[in-house]
Amino acid sequence: MYVSMKYILDDANKNNYGVIAANVINLELARGVINAAVEENAPIIINIGQGQMHKHASPDIMCDMIKTLAIKTHVPVALNLDHGSDFNRITDAFRNGFSSIMIDASQYPYDENVNITKKVVKLAHSQGVTVEAELGHVGQANTFDNKNKTLYTDPAEAVKFLKDTKADALAVAVGTAHGSYPKDLKPELNFNIISDIKKYTKIPLVLHGGSGSGSENIKNAVKCGINKINVCTDTFNSCRNFLKERLMENPEIDFLSLMIELENAAKETIRSYIKISGSCNKANNFSYYEY
Numbered sequence: 001m002y003v004s005m006k007y008i009l010d011d012a013n014k015n016n017y018g019v020i021a022a023n024v025i026n027l028e029l030a031r032g033v034i035n036a037a038v039e040e041n042a043p044i045i046i047n048i049g050q051g052q053m054h055k056h057a058s059p060d061i062m063c064d065m066i067k068t069l070a071i072k073t074h075v076p077v078a079l080n081l082d083h084g085s086d087f088n089r090i091t092d093a094f095r096n097g098f099s100s101i102m103i104d105a106s107q108y109p110y111d112e113n114v115n116i117t118k119k120v121v122k123l124a125h126s127q128g129v130t131v132e133a134e135l136g137h138v139g140q141a142n143t144f145d146n147k148n149k150t151l152y153t154d155p156a157e158a159v160k161f162l163k164d165t166k167a168d169a170l171a172v173a174v175g176t177a178h179g180s181y182p183k184d185l186k187p188e189l190n191f192n193i194i195s196d197i198k199k200y201t202k203i204p205l206v207l208h209g210g211s212g213s214g215s216e217n218i219k220n221a222v223k224c225g226i227n228k229i230n231v232c233t234d235t236f237n238s239c240r241n242f243l244k245e246r247l248m249e250n251p252e253i254d255f256l257s258l259m260i261e262l263e264n265a266a267k268e269t270i271r272s273y274i275k276i277s278g279s280c281n282k283a284n285n286f287s288y289y290e291y
């Protein structure tokens with residue numbers, strides 16, 4: 001079923017588990033991710049990055065496709081614009097039926113972040129669309145700027161930010177980063193920040209940069225209050241590696257078989273993340289709903 005992200009995250013928040021939000025840019029990834037959720041009987045969030053949407057995955061086509069796949073399953077599926085920052089692209093996502101958007105104004109000073117986020121929340125809520133915002137800043141793993149603790153989310157500021165903006169979910173900066181970490185490096189997360197923000201705000205919290213962050217980190221982050229774990233790089237890399245290996249093994253492989261196997265590779269990557277998120281069998285918590 002196709003649902004709002006709030007519907008999924010409220011249950012995850014109430015029952016202390018995490019839901020995987022997987023970036024998807026085409027039919028094979030969409031089917032792989034949704035089938036992973038079906039096999040694990042788990043709620044799932046489909047993320048499409050603003051840049052991904054612009055370059056490759058146009059919102060009209062993607063939204064119709066995700067909705068069509070979602071309504072054929074019993075598991076709750078939400079569609080979220082990931083890292084929205086351009087007002088035109090955000091409204092484009094609304095118009096095409098995304099059930100959620102992330103407004104990322106985390107690169108700006110606090111007051112500017114509040115003003116931009118507030119404006120988007122007002123518009124989104126008037127249309128029943130969930131809003132994720134970010135406070136602190138989750139950087140890039142290749143430069144590993146998240147060693148810079150000044151970018152971490154401040155729990156007291158998070159309380160004020162949520163009061164000021166009324167966002168539904170908050171992405172927090174606690175030591176993860178987007179992309180591939182330098183070889184053999186596992187990020188060190190500040191779990192106290194997650195626990196404090198959860199204690200003071202009680203809202204669904206989001207961990208960006210899930211890829212390569214390690215299963216123990218993810219499990220502990222969920223225990224402390226994370227409810228949405230974003231995973232992109234590991235899915236894209238596992239699909240690329242699969243294609244490379246399969247084509248080297250059999251350069252004349254039938255294209256259709258290759259695409260079906262690719263879908264399976266995406267499915268297995270996301271299944272492994274669903275298993276550590278705590279969301280297996282949590283689809284049972286949801287009753288029929290129509291967004």
Ligand code: 13P
Pocket residue numbers: 023082083177178179180207208209210211230231232233234
């Ligand atoms: P990774 O690519 O590091 O998994 O991060 C995904 C993400 O946070 C998308 O917003």
